Amino acid sequence: MNLRLQNIDMTAPSSSERLNMVARFSADLGSMTDLTTMANRIIQELCRAGATTHGALFLLDHEQTCYRRASMVGSIAPGVTPSTLAASHPLPRHLLATNQIMTQGASVVDLQAHHLAAGARGFMEALQAARILPHLNKDRLIAFSILGAAQPLAEESALAESLLAALTQTATNALDTMMLYEDLHRSHTLIKRTDRLKSLETIAGGFAHEIRNPLTSIKTFIQLAPERKDDPQFIQEFSKVVLDDVYRIERLIQEILDYARYMEPQLTDEDFNDIVASCLYFIDVKADSQGIKIEKELAPDLPRVMLDRQQIKQVLLNLFLNAMAAMSKSGGKLRVQTRKLMKPEGKVWAHIEIEDTGEGIQDANLDHIFDPFFTTKHKSGENEGTGLGLTIVHQIIQEHHGEILVKSSVGVGTTFFVSLPALPA
Ligand SMILES: Nc1ncnc2c1ncn2[C@@H]1O[C@H](COP(=O)(O)OP(=O)(O)OP(=O)(O)O)[C@@H](O)[C@H]1O
Ligand SMILES: [Mg+2]
Incomplete structure (x- = not known):
């Protein structure tokens, strides 16, 4: 990143202007959300303070083995300024040991006293740098x-060393917070990716099976077929079986694509009751034809939720269809209730309970219903399952930072509990 600095103000600022400058700088940095923008702003400000048109900011790499040039204004010693510098180089080690701003022409006796200082000084001279500012935080x-x-004739307008030190410290604090934030973000993304790879591995195995x-x-x-081509009964019966198999493979592929394609939810501020009602409307006719009575109780004070409308619809439909499948033999009752839930830490959640009076889930199966390809619906035909429904449901709820629980008793029925964190009031 190479920036050009324009209009360096050559007049020396008054002391209140200097204070304002630090405050404005600090506020500016506090409002930034990425490291590159921050590095650019910092080097521009420091160059202005040092009355120079050339400067570069080097950031410690997240592996901490080297410093990378994150931002550059003008070009200090073209061809000499490296893009990375090893953490073991004398310059960073000297800065770490002294925590002092290095300036051109400091006492030679002092410098020669230490080989690190001499190495750092040599590097500084090669770059024709006037100052090197350490950004040191907690050792x-x-x-x-x-x-x-500094610009010719502008040396005395360069800010007092103490002010430069204040700007440097402000920059250090902001950089530290931002680097910490980026580290956290990086590890969070990594965990999510690893999780996803793990489940894809299971899915690939299941799919093959x-x-x-x-x-x-x-x-x-x-x-x-070649030898039985004249046997119409064989051809007719077998082609039906084969067609069913092809449909099954097609469905599996579609389900897997839905899962694999699955991306970060697109969150919008939504009325959860509204989505529940629209999904219930969708299954109404089918429920009626199966002798299933639907009871809905939607809480009028339900808090609004940030959610991906399509994905949450997919969750609800999967749960409703499972409940209906469990009652397909002799009908029953599907009770859907939403309510506002207060969690112990004082956080508000939107909660839904989906209760059926179906066949229930055996204890041994309860631990597996969210596993990819776990299904008890092996019959071919309309009721055949792929066993990916609840896997997808679980994945979506996780991505929404919500919770899903199940309680079931064989012969009595099953209840799914889903909670999603509500928007702050
Ligand atoms: N409400 C319920 N009542 C009883 N059993 C249930 C209920 N919901 C889920 N199950 C059990 O959990 C299993 C897994 O459900 P899941 O939705 O993941 O797959 P599926 O319904 O079998 O197939 P599909 O992928 O087509 O949804 C079901 O086969 C069933 O045994
Ligand atoms: Mg299902």
């Missing part, structure tokens, strides 16, 4: 800024 050199020579049977039957048909 860690998180960055340093190199400033070029699931398509093996239909593929075998298709293969058998193709192998037998």
Whole structure:
């Protein structure tokens, strides 16, 4: 990143202007959300304060093995300024040991007293730098800024060293917070990605297992077809089986794509009751034809929630359809209730309970219902399941930072509890 600095003000600022300058700088940095913008702003401000048109800011890499040039104004010693500098180089080590601003022409006796200082000084001279500012936080050199020579005749308008030190400290604090934030963000993303890879691994294994049977039957048909081509009963019956198998593979592929394509939810501020009502409307006719009575109680004081409307609809429909499948034999009652929930830490959640009077889930299966490809619906035809429904439901609720629980008793029924964190009032 190479920036150009325009209009350096050559008049020396008054002391109240100086205070204002630090305050404005600090407020500016506090409002920034990314490290690059922040590095640019810092080097510009420091160059202005040092009355120079050349400067560069080096940031400690997240592996902490080197410093990378994050921002540059003008060009200090073109061709000499490196883009990275090892953490073991004498310059960062010297800055860490002294925590002092290095300036051109400091006492030679002092410098020669220490080989680190001599190495740092040599580097500074090669760059024709006028100052090097350490950004040191809690015994860690998180960055340093190199400033070029002051403009001719502007040396005395360069700010007092103490003010430069104040600006440097302000920059250090802001950089430290931002680097910490970026580190956290990086590790959070990594955890999410690893989680996802793990579940994709399970899914890939399950998928291979699931398509093996239909593929075998298709293969058998193709192998037998030439010799049985004149047997209409064989052709008719087997082609029906094969077609069902092809449909099954198609459905599996679609479900897997839905899962794999699944991205960060697009959150919007929504009325959860509204989504529940629209999903219930969708299943109404089917429920009626299966002798299932729907009871809904939607809380009028339900808090609004940030959610992805399509994904939450998918969650609710999956849960409603599972409940209906569990009552497909002899009908029953589907009770859907929403309410506002206060969690112990005082946080407000929007909560929904989906209760059916279906066949229930056996204890041994309860631990597996969210696993990819776990299904008890092996019959072919309309009720055949892929066992990905609840896996997707769980994934979506997790991405919404919500919770899902289930309680079930065989022969009595099943209740799913889903809570989503509400928007602050
Ligand atoms: N309300 C419920 N009552 C009883 N059993 C349930 C209920 N909900 C889920 N289950 C059990 O959990 C299993 C997994 O559900 P899931 O929705 O993941 O897959 P599925 O419904 O079998 O297939 P699909 O992928 O088509 O949804 C079901 O096969 C069933 O055994
Ligand atoms: Mg299902």
